Amino acid sequence: xxxxxxxxRKKARxxxxxxxxxxxxxxxxxxxxTTMDQIAAAAEVSPSTLFRYFPAKEQLVVSDxxxxxxxxxxxxxxxxxxxxxxxxxxxxxxxxxxxAAETAERRQRQTLVLAVPELWTASLGHIRAxxxxxxELVAERTGRDPGDEEIHSFAGAVFGVLLEVWLRWxxxxxxxxxxxxxxxxxxxxxxxxx
Numbered sequence: 001x002x003x004x005x006x007x008x009r010k011k012a013r014x015x016x017x018x019x020x021x022x023x024x025x026x027x028x029x030x031x032x033x034t035t036m037d038q039i040a041a042a043a044e045v046s047p048s049t050l051f052r053y054f055p056a057k058e059q060l061v062v063s064d065x066x067x068x069x070x071x072x073x074x075x076x077x078x079x080x081x082x083x084x085x086x087x088x089x090x091x092x093x094x095x096x097x098x099x100a101a102e103t104a105e106r107r108q109r110q111t112l113v114l115a116v117p118e119l120w121t122a123s124l125g126h127i128r129a130x131x132x133x134x135x136e137l138v139a140e141r142t143g144r145d146p147g148d149e150e151i152h153s154f155a156g157a158v159f160g161v162l163l164e165v166w167l168r169w170x171x172x173x174x175x176x177x178x179x180x181x182x183x184x185x186x187x188x189x190x191x192x193x194x
Contacts, residue, residue, distance in 0.1 A: 015053050018043045022060040023108050031061075031116045058122040061112050067130070070094045074137050083138045084189045087158055088182055095178055107177070111170045131155050161185055 021042040025034045036057060040050040054060050074090035081089065098106075113119045132146075135155040139146040161184040169177040 011053075014045065014049070018045060018050060018053055019060055020105070022054075023105060023112075026061070026112060027108065031112060031119070056122075058119050061109050061116075061119050062122045062126055067094065067133075071133060071137060074141075079141075082189075083141055083154060084158070084185060086141065087134070087138075088185045088189075091178070091181060091185075103177075107169060107173060110166055114167070114170045127159070131159050134158060157188055158185065161188055 018039065022034070022039045025038055025042060029038075036050055037047055039060070040047045043050070070090055073093040074086055076093070077086035077089045113123050132155075135151045136146045138144075138154055139148065139151050142151075144151055161181065165175075165177055165181045165184055168180065169175045
């Protein structure tokens with residue numbers, strides 16, 4: 001095992017520990033009143049360490065807007081699949097085996113983003129970055145230009161389904177979000193037949 005590999009794993013553990021404590025404090029006290037100093041103390045790290053990992057409070061909640069696992073899963077899908085079927089397969093592959101605790105943490109973060117205007121605003125740039133990544137992946141798969149209007153429309157339609165499921169999941173903790181997302185994408189694939 002290399003020193004760089006050990007260091008990277010230690011950083012990932014520290015980052016996850018800080019986020020877990022932050023989410024716990026946000027749930028107990030509320031996002032607005034929880035301070036960075038309280039989070040550092042709960043995670044047993046110095047404030048400077050906390051700010052090194054998370055320079056701004058909203059970064060404790062808002063996703064970084066990219067998913068290397070999802071991108072790798074999309075690229076691994078069989079080439080004969082349509083882009084939408086490849087998206088569905090990639091989502092199943094990347095998220096089907098998430099531990100229950102990680103799924104609950106994702107839901108808690110998404111619920112916070114929807115409830116706190118500051119977090120919703122902060123998330124928009126990350127949402128856009130993820131949408132661009134999807135467009136780039138689909139363009140790569142189809143041999144088209146990432147700026148192609150049809151590629152952008154496709155990415156926007158997929159994100160419409162993602163957002164709809166995200167909103168329902170925030171309201172219904174018992175929703176099987178992965179199954180709902182797959183069903184929504186399947187409806188998109190079939191087209192709307194009322």
